[in-house]
Amino acid sequence: MPVTLDKSLLPAAVFGGLIAAGMVGGGALIGSGVVNAQVGNRQVTVRGLAERNVVADLAVLTLSFKAANDDLPTAQTQIDRDLASVRAFLRAQGYPEDQISVGRMQVTDTRAREYGSSQNTIRYILTQSVTVRTTDVQRVATTERALNDLVRQGVQLDFAAPNYVFTRLNEIRPSMIGEATAAARSGAEQFAKDSGAPLGPIRQATQGSFEILAREDIDPEPTSLNKRVRVVATVTYQLR
Incomplete structure (x- = not known):
């Protein structure tokens, strides 16, 4: 004015x-x-x-999933199977291997002292993550809409929106x-x-x-x- x-x-x-x-x-x-x-x-x-x-030119998508069982080897077998499913899903989505990285697996013993003790909870919870880092931001947007396919395969996926960077x-x-x-x-x-x-x-x-x-x-x-x-x-x- x-x-x-x-x-x-x-x-x-x-x-x-x-x-x-x-x-x-x-x-x-x-x-x-x-x-x-x-x-x-x-x-x-x-x-x-x-x-x-502007439109972001870098996308970072992290897929985190869990397996839980009172028997640790059984939980490990499940997390290995889910990891294979996630990697196959990402390859089908068109991501090359150099854009996919696997994070360190975390193991939680719910009956350990720091977590308390309860006979009514599953003892071992294994958490694994896979991260995609790519400049193909539109492909990531499409992948986000297709994540239900992993859930249908039995993967206990924690949904999280991808991060977009300019x-x-x-x-x-x-x-x-x-x-x-x-x-x-x-x-x-x-x-x-x-x-x-x-x-x-x-x-x-x-x-x-x-x-x-x-x-x-x-x-x-x-x-x-x-x-x-x-x-x-x-x-x-x-x-x-």
Whole structure:
């Protein structure tokens, strides 16, 4: 929203506050600016926001499954069978072996001292995990929808959504900084126009941290395939 000032008050010690809004390219300008005006040293500080929608380029899918039995060798046989089923399922989904890694198996004795003792619980619980790490993110999204096939085979699968990562931030960093800076200048120019004080050169500029968010605010970022990258630039301009 443009700020309208009484030009007769321009020589005063403080102009007031600035809130600027606008759009530059794919980035939206929002923010607040504080005007620090002094005789011979008038300046305006504004913030420019750039945002861009991106798609994750790396997916990590971890499949965890369990086997439980009072007899440890029997539980081991079951977990080995389930591991073979999981590996076969992943090969059928089209993942090469170098994208599949098997985690360390964990064995829990429920009758050990740290877990307490009960005659009504199964004694041994074995947990095994298999992780897929791939740049074929669309294939992982398809695999996630097919996990019921493993359950039908008797695998006691713990469902967990895959994690999606955007790794190409350096590729879009320069252009997004340019968008954020241009958005900040647009707000400063509007202020200068409304106040009747010509906009001068940049006195100081700082870039905030890049944020990678879920494209939709209701989704958690790690499990969101579609993401939103944002950065804020804060720029101080001299007013002539």
